[in-house]
Amino acid sequence: ADTRTITVNADISLTSVAPDPGNAATSTGVIGRTYGKAPQSPPVYTFVGGIGAYTITTPTIPAWMTCTPTPPTLTCDSGATTVAAGPSTITVNVVDTANTTTPAISPAFADTRTITVNAALTITTATLPNGLLGYTYAPAPPGPGGVTLAATGGIGGLTWVAGGSSGPCSPTGSPPTGLGLDASGLLSGIPTVASTLTTDFTFEVCVFDTANTTTPRGTPAVLPAYTVNIMNTFAYLADNTNDAVEVINTTTNAAVTTIALTGGDLPFGVAVTPDGRKAYVTLNGVDEVAVIDTITNSVSTTISLSTCTGPLGIAMGTPGGVSPRAFVACSNGEIAVLDTTTDTELSSTTYGSPGATLYGIAISPDDAFVAATDTANAEVIVLNSVTLVNVTNSPATAGVSAPHGVAFSANSARLYIAGAFSDDVVVVDPNDPTNVIAGPIATGGGGGVDTPEQIAVTPDGTRVYVTLNGASNGFAVFNDGATPTLNTVVTPVNFSSPFGVTIPPLLIVPATGVRVYFAQFIGASVEIHDDELTTPFGRNGASPINLSGGATPQIIAHIPVPR
Structure with missing residues (x-):
């Protein structure tokens, strides 16, 4: 009698692959980086079963990959190159060797893994907004403000650094004094030093991700350089008599400088671009607009208006949230539209009834509407700011005589119009200016004593100030709301023909x-x-700010919180 025992092996199988190329959490690759090279770990396949003496092949691997069989294992990494875009599938075949009784099977084992390959880490934030000295950078009520930088690609787990930092990258320069970049990419703070040059706050930022088992952490191939201007708290006044622009500082409450224009320019209207970098001044005497650099406080260029004559009011906004525009009210009934990036005229179109003389102009805070007053016809014109087409029932009778100043409420829902010859203010719906929300509301004296002129709204949107340029020499204050009302009329002894107003x-x-x-x-x-609620309408102790001798300031406009 005899007994024999046959050894029966399991078929070939894969016992482990670590890290597994099919597990994105541990083995994602990134274009431009190594994969599986020290100090990271390569995927290692380990096989068991069958007869043995394996032949391991990889009929399909990415072009950038090298696989080395060392039976019973297979090791794959990026070899002498780095990860590239393209197919990223690994196919593994295993064949053992036949013995006298058992044939080999080809393949006895086959496996496929697909590697997740991400794009290279790239910072996608192209530009950053300017800041205002002493004011929260890039405010976003009710949050704390600031700008969060963005990036795509890489592995994830991002850490941001700015100039002066050490680590896997060393960006140059530093953010403006008072601003800081945290690890999450939030650039925030309160600027404490204003720009004196257009490039004095130019800096790079960098971001790096977190390594996984196969791929090391990395940084962008290109670090973007940002220039953030910190604008001073200046306000600009059109000085008609001296053919100049007066500049004051609304923090120190002092005169800064006088910017000389050319004789006969007759400056009237002033508006500042949304980024704070330019002040546009209408030159009523020569049918031009002067462009002032608000860092150097000098005239950088002038824009000749093609058909607009007698330019008066001017307003700034970003219609459609795309490109900043200036809108100019013209005495010949036109509205000229200027591109404030290129300092060029885009169009000049006649609006209103025949014989229109446009005077005041405003753009709504939400950038949806442009409104202009027509003093000749006692009308108001309201346009869609993007299409420049009249809204329903525009132009409309203003409801006041000789409408001058015009301004929108903070929520863009109401339009205030000052009646210079009727001593009153009317409030209408900008969607349909024939819909009167309040008024006309008398500002006091009547009979041409008040002459309501220009309008400004408080930052919180609760109050509206109107200058009274006539013999009453004062200002009216309105409570804004669903039903606006007159709060008070003030006639300070120090006033002398108040014209423009800004807050x-x-x-x-x-x-x-x-x-x-x-x-x-x-x-x-x-x-x-x-x-102030505790002492409403009190004269500030810094008053007055004296300007150049003989100055006759008209419109005044401050540098806004940049956006």
């Missing part, structure tokens, strides 16, 4: 309340009044 944002450093700046047309000065 800068509330600074954080130093802390200020709402301060209202009134250009005194006859007084060659600017009067400042506080708008």
Whole structure:
């Protein structure tokens, strides 16, 4: 009797592959980086079963990959190159060797793994907004503000650094003083130093991701350089008599400089671009617009208006959220549209009834509407800011005589119009200016004593200030809301034909309340009044800010919080 025992092996199988190329959590590759090279770990396949003496082949692997069989294992990495775009599948075949009784099977085992390959890590934030000295950078109420940088590609687990940092990358330069970049990519803070050059705050940022088992951490191939201008808290006044622009600082409440224009220019309207970098001044005497660099406080260029004559009011906005535009009200009934990036005229079109004389102009805070007053026909014109087409029932009777100043409420839902010859203010719906929301509301004296002229809205949107340029020498304050009402009329002894009015944002450093700046047309000065709940409408102790001798300031506009 005899007994034999046959050894029976399991078929060939894969016992482990670590790290597994099919597991994106551990083995994602990134274009331009190594894969599986030290100090990271390569995928290692380990096979068991069958008869043995394996022949291991990889009929399909990415072009950038090298696989080395060392039976019973197979090791794959990026070899002498780095990961590239394209097919990223690994196919593994295993064949054992026949013995006398058992044939080999080809293949006895086959396996496929697909590697996840991500794009190279790239910073996608192209530009950053400018900042305003002493004001929260890029405010986003009710949040803390700031700008969060963005990137695509890489592995994930991003860490951001700015100039002066050490680590896997060393960006140059530093963000503006008072701003900082945290690890999440949030650039925030309160700027404490204003720009004196257009490039004085130019800096790089860098981001790096977190390594996984097969792929090392990496950084972008190109680090973008950002220039962020920190704008000073300047306001600009058109000085008609001296053919100049007066500049004041609304933090120090002092005159800064006088920018000389050419004799006969007759500056009237002023508006500042949304990024704070340019002030546009209408030159009523020569049918031009002067462009002022708000860092150097000098005229950088002038724009000749093609058919617009007698330019008066000017307003700034970003219709459709695309490109910043200036809208100019013209005495011949046209509205000229200017591209403030290229400082060129885009169009000039006649609006309103025949014989229109356009005077004041405004763009709504939501950039949806442009409104202009027509003093000759006592009408108001409201346009869609993108299409420049009249809204329903525009032009419409303004409801006041000789409409001058015009302004939107902070929520863009109401349009205030000052009646210079009727001593009143009317509030209409910008969607349909024939829909009167309030008024006309008398501003006091009547009979041409008040002459309501220009309008400004407080930053919180609760109050509206209107200058009274006539003999009453004061200002009216309205409570804005669903039904606007007159709060009070103030006639300070220091006022002398107040014309333009502007209300800068509330600074954080130093802390200020709402301060209202009134250009005194006859007084060659600017009067400042506080708008505080505890002492409403009180004259600020810094008043007056004296301007150049003989100055007759008209429109005044401050540098806004940049956007």
